[in-house]
Amino acid sequence: MFRPVAQLPLDYSVFxxxxxxxxxxxxxxxxxxxxxxxxxxxxxxKLGVKKATLVTDQGLVKFGIAERIIQSVREAGIALDVYDxxxxxxxxxxxxxxxxxxxDSDVLIGLGGGSSMDPAKAAAILVANGGxxxxxxxxxxxxxxxxxxxxxxxxxxxxxxCTPFAVIADRQRAWKMPIGGTGxxxxxxxxxxxxxxSLPAGVTAATGMDALTHAIEAYTSxxxxxxxxxxAMQAIRLIxxxxxxxxxxxxIDRDARYDMMMGAMxxxxxxxxxxxxxxxCMAHPLGAQYQVPHGVANALCxxxxxxxxxxxxxxxxxxxxxxxxxxxxxxxxxxxxxxxVRCVYELLEDMPIxxxxxxxxxxxxxxxxADDAMLGGDRPNNPRMTxxxxxxxxxxxxxxxxx
Ligand SMILES: [Fe+2]
Numbered sequence: 543m544f545r546p547v548a549q550l551p552l553d554y555s556v557f558x559x560x561x562x563x564x565x566x567x568x569x570x571x572x573x574x575x576x577x578x579x580x581x582x583x584x585x586x587x588k589l590g591v592k593k594a595t596l597v598t599d600q601g602l603v604k605f606g607i608a609e610r611i612i613q614s615v616r617e618a619g620i621a622l623d624v625y626d627x628x629x630x631x632x633x634x635x636x637x638x639x640x641x642x643x644x645x646d647s648d649v650l651i652g653l654g655g656g657s658s659m660d661p662a663k664a665a666a667i668l669v670a671n672g673g674x675x676x677x678x679x680x681x682x683x684x685x686x687x688x689x690x691x692x693x694x695x696x697x698x699x700x701x702x703x704c705t706p707f708a709v710i711a712d713r714q715r716a717w718k719m720p721i722g723g724t725g726x727x728x729x730x731x732x733x734x735x736x737x738x739x740s741l742p743a744g745v746t747a748a749t750g751m752d753a754l755t756h757a758i759e760a761y762t763s764x765x766x767x768x769x770x771x772x773x774a775m776q777a778i779r780l781i782x783x784x785x786x787x788x789x790x791x792x793x794i795d796r797d798a799r800y801d802m803m804m805g806a807m808x809x810x811x812x813x814x815x816x817x818x819x820x821x822x823c824m825a826h827p828l829g830a831q832y833q834v835p836h837g838v839a840n841a842l843c844x845x846x847x848x849x850x851x852x853x854x855x856x857x858x859x860x861x862x863x864x865x866x867x868x869x870x871x872x873x874x875x876x877x878x879x880x881x882x883v884r885c886v887y888e889l890l891e892d893m894p895i896x897x898x899x900x901x902x903x904x905x906x907x908x909x910x911x912a913d914d915a916m917l918g919g920d921r922p923n924n925p926r927m928t929x930x931x932x933x934x935x936x937x938x939x940x941x942x943x944x945x
Contacts, residue, residue, distance in 0.1 A: 562767075564767045564815070566767075566769050566815060567724075568704065568706075568727060568811055568814055568815070569724075569727055569729075570704060570727050570728050570729055570730065570731060571729065571730045571731070572704065572730075572731045572733065572807070573585060573730065573731070573732045573733070574731075574733040574803075574804070574807070575733075575734070575735075576734065576735055576736050576796070576800070577734060577736060578732050578733060578734040579610060579611060579614070579694055579732055579734035579736070579737060580610065580614050580734075581614070581732070582611050582614045582615055582651070582692070582694065582732055583614040583615040583616070583617050583618030583620060584614070584618055585692075585730060585732065586615060586618060586620055586649065586692065587618045587619070587620065589649075589729075589730070590648075591620055591648045591649045592620065592621065592648055593620065593621040593622070593623075593646060593647045593648055593649075594615060594620055594621070594622050594623075594647055594648065594649045594650070594651055594692075595622070595623045595624070595625065595640070595643055595644040595647040595649075595650050595651065596608070596611060596612065596615070596622060596623070596624045596625070596626075596651045596653060597625050597628060597640055597650060597651065597652050597653065597654075597658050597659075597661060597662040597665070598611075598624070598625070598626050598628060598652075598653040598654050598658050599626060599627070599628040599629070599654050599657065599658055600626060600627065602626075602653060602654055602658075602696060603626050605740060607653070607696060607737055608624070608626060608653060611651070611653055611694065612624065615651075623643050623644070623647065625639065625640050625643050625644075627639075628654060628657050628658045628661060629657065630657050630833075630835065631657060631711040631718070631829060631833070631836070632657045632658070632660060632661035632710060632711065633710065633711045633712070633713055634674070634675050634676065634710060634711070634712050634713070634714075634719075636661050637661045637664040637665050637668065637675045637710055638665075638668070638674075638675070640661055640662065640665035641665040641668035641669050644665055644666075644669050644689065645669060647669075647689065648689070648690070649689060649690050649691070649692055649729075650662040650663075650665060650666050650669075650689050650690075650691050650692070651691075651692045651693075651694065652691060652692070652693045652694065652702070652728075653694045653696065654694075654695075654696050654697075655695065655696060655697045655699060655700055655702075655749065656699070656700035656702045656708075656709065656836065659691075659693045659695065659700065659702040659703060659708075659728075660700075660702055660708035660709055660710060661708070661710065662691055662693070663688070663691055663702070663708040663721070663726040663728075664678075664708045664710050664721055664726075665689075666688035666689040666690070666691055666725075666726060667684050667688045667721070667723070667725070667726060669688070669689045670684070670686040670687060670688050670689060671684045671685065671686050671688070675710060675719075675721070676712065676719070678721050678723075679719045679720065679721060680720070680721070680722070681722040681723060682722065682723045682724070683721075683723070684723060684725065687725050688723075688725045688726055690728075690729040691726060691727075691728040691729060691730075692728060692729065692730045692731075692732065693728035693730070693731050693732070694731075694732045694733075694734070694737070695731075695733060695737070695803070695806070695807075696737045696738060696741075697738055697741055697745060697746070697749040697806075698735075698738055698746075698749060698750060698753055698788070698799070698802035698803040698805065698806040699748070699749025699750060699752045699753050699806055699837055700749070700752060700753075700806070700810070700836075701753060701756055701806050701807060701809050701810020701811075701813070702810065703728055703731035703732075703733060703807060703810065704727075704728065704731050704807050704810040704811050704814070705727070705810045705811075705813065705814045706722055706723055706724050706725075706726050706727040706814060707720065707721065707722045707726075707814075708720075708721045708722075708726060709721070709826070709836075711829075711830065712830075716830045716831050717830050717914070718826040718827075718829055718830045720919055727814075731807070733803050733804075733807055734803075735796070735799045735800045735802075735803045736799075738788075738792070738799050738802070738803060739792065739793060739796070739799060740793070741792060743789045743790060743792070743894050744894050744895075745837075746785075746788050746789045746792050746802075747785070747789045747837075747841070747893040747894050747895055748835050748836075748837030748838045748841060748895065749806075749837045750781060750785045750788060750789065750802055750806075750837070751785075751837050751838075751840055751841035751844065751889075751890070751893060751895070752836055752837035752840045752841070753777070753781055753802070753805055753806035753809050754777075754778065754781045754782070754785065754805075754809075754844070754886075754889075755818075755821050755822070755825075755840040755841075755843075755844045756777070756806075756809035756810065756812065756813045756818065757774045757777035757778045757781060757805065757808070757809035757812060757813075758774075758778060758844065758848065758862060758886070759813065759817075759818040759819040759821055759822065759920070759924075760773075760774040760777075760809065760812035760813040760815075760816040760817070760818065761774035761775065761778060761812070761816075761858060761861070761862070762819065762848075762851060762855055762858045762859070762925050763813075763816045763817050763818065763819055763920075763923045763924070763925070764922070764923050764924070764925060765815070765816045765817045765923050766816045767815060767816065769815065770811075770812045770813075770814075770815040770816035771812075771816075773808045773809070773811050773812035774808075774809065774812035774813075774816065775861070775865060776805075776808055777805045777806075777808040777809035777812060778805075778862060778865040778866075779805075779865045780801045780802070780804055780805035780808070781801075781802060781805040781806070781809070782865055782866045782867070782885070782889075783801065783867070784797075784798040784799075784801035784802045784805065785798075785802065785889065785893075786889075786892060788801075788802045789893065789894070816923075817920055817923040818920040818923065819847065819851070819920055819923060819924035819925070820843075820847055820850075820851075820915070820918065820920065820921060820924040820928055820933075820936075821840050821843040821844045821847040822840065822918065822920050823915045823916075823917075823918025823919075823920055823921050823924075823928075823933075824839070824843045824847070824911070824915045824918075824933065824936060824937065824940070825839035825840045825843055826839075826914070826915075826918060827910075827911045827914035827915055828843075828898070828901070828903070828911065830914070831907070831910065831911065831914070832898075832901045832902055832903050832907070833901065834898065834901045834903075838895055838896060841890055841893060841895045842890070842895065842897075842898060842940050842943050842944065843936070843940055844886055844890070845883060845886040845887040845890055845943075846936055846939045846940050846943070847936065848862075848882070848883045848886055849883050850926060850932070850936060851924065851925045851926045852879050852880070852882075852883055853926070854925035854926035855925045856875050856876055856878075856879040857875055857879075858879075858925075859878075859879035859880075859882040859883060860873075860875050860876075860878035860879045860881075860882060861882070862879075862882035862883075862885065862886075863878050863879070863881035863882035863885060864878075866882070866885040868881050868882075868885060890943065890944070891944075895944055896944065897941070897943060897944040897945050898940060898941050898943075899941060899945065903937075903941060905938075905941075907937075908934045908937050908938060909934070911933070911937055912930045912931075912933035912934045912937065913930065915928075915933040915937075916928075916930050916933065
């Protein structure tokens with residue numbers, strides 16, 4: 543049985559500046575490339591794994607992607623249990639069922655989007671520490687090292703394959719529960735762009751916009767540092783150029799699929815250190831209260847949030863225009879920053895994303911949504927401070943998009 547490399551505790555101090563000491567210890571190995579996932583069994587064998595539990599969903603079973611991994615693991619002579627009933631926004635109950643199944647496993651394999659990787663991470667905590675997953679909401683709340691995680695993303699989005707975070711839906715409270723801890727950073731991420739070739743346009747758009755939100759929020763967060771900046775910049779560049787071809791000709795444009803998966807992974811590493819901003823504070827209540835898919839919520843909130851934040855750090859939003867390929871020579875910083883925001887509004891226009899109204903969000907929803915957005919853990923990391931009234935205005939603007 544193997545254990546991830548020891549890590550420093552997560553550092554959430556805000557206002558990092560050049561006088562601050564920051565830690566960078568993301569750990570975890572990465573195997574990246576077309577066809578990488580067929581090497582899953584071989585990789586587990588090298589790590590000394592004898593028994594594994596695979597966590598996935600019915601869609602991946604149906605499309606034969608789960609079978610590809612199951613075959614690879616079994617061919618390597620590793621015993622395998624399979625949990626294949628993850629639902630969108632996996633719940634507390636799902637985590638408990640996975641933990642029950644994985645009691646005698648050496649490793650949990652999360653195969654899918656965040657809705658498979660995150661419950662695998664959460665179950666890894668429960669197997670080692672017991673109790674209810676509700677006991678571990680927050681950061682570093684567990685004492686025993688969780689079961690190691692191998693994460694295999696099947697969409698370029700959440701970046702969960704390279705973050706020490708999981709988000710679990712607590713349906714009793716209509717709340718998305720954040721759980722973080724260095725021990726749930728996947729010990730190995732296997733990123734295989736081939737697994738995304740058959741993703742439909744809508745899912746590619748939503749997950750891709752989530753990844754872009756991670757990169758932009760990490761680049762403009764109050765917790766930025768030079769390493770996260772380097773990762774976020776490259777993530778924005780890759781996603782800005784690859785997302786349209788990945789969405790509209792993702793069945794044939796393999797380079798676009800490759801760049802999206804790389805961009806999503808780099809963005810995951812960036813926000814592991816730099817944290818996120820208020821687009822995520824707004825997206826989580828939309829998911830918990832109205833089942834708006836996480837990527838759709840972020841796609842709609844991101845440009846509105848950028849416009850709101852722009853004045854707090856215009857230089858960064860000006861950079862974003864450049865990452866999108868805009869020529870900002872001769873522009874003032876403010877003009878360039880506005881161009882950066884415009885690029886994201888235009889991108890959203892081009893994406894097959896549904897309006898908020900179609901999920902049942904109305905003017906009467908805004909008060910409660912704003913209350914929950916105020917509780918978002920990333921609110922202090924956003925470049926501009928926000929009040930409840932700000933959130934109401936922001937949601938109101940988001941409701942006007944894509945109509
Ligand atoms: Fe996200």
